[in-house]
Amino acid sequence: MKAEKFNRFTSDWIRAWNNHDLEEIMTHYADDIDFRSPIIQQLGVSEEGQVRGKQQLKDYFERGLKKYPDLAFELYHELHGINSVVLVYRSVNNSISAEYMELNDEGKIQRVRAHYHWH
Template identity: 55%
Template sequence: MENLTNFGEAWVRAWNSHNLEEILSHYDEDILFFSPIIKKINNDPAGCLRGKENLRAYFSKALVAYPDLHFELYHILEGVNSVVLYYKSVKDMLSAELMVLNEKGLIAEVRAHYK
């Protein structure tokens, strides 16, 4: 659990820093990413993207769209090769992100949920 706690805390610090390269350092090149925010930011009804370069473009847009972005981590839930981060997201929305980790400890898949 300690490694997953460190992972979750580092992920939140990266986002709160607004440093795109630091944020992207947590993701695999072949990332599969699902989020309702993709529908809004990318105007994409599928809400899904694949690949780190597409993720880079999306995160760049998101950082511009939410310049005051600040995440507050509430809980880290451990799974089998996965973690769920439960946190306060943009506009004070609650978020839970299921992150599947690969053998390199990088995020290979994300399923983001918001309330």
């Protein structure tokens, strides 16, 4: 993916999250998504901190949006790789977050590893 496409992808992803538009958020993810995050554990979704498939991911995101009604992301850095991107941003409760995302051939996110720094 070229830099312009990554930039557009990232701005669309951030906008969808900041609008709390769950349907738009989900358009960024592949059907076979593998998503791992400590927040999955904190919300009691999965002891392993992992969800698989678009429906499980949607359920997790819906729970997160309800728990954090003031959720807003502020992008700090966007790092491009080969069919991957790392986004570093301010997130829940002013925490610093970084997500490593692998994209499939259609430009949909198929694998995520989320990382957080809590104060």
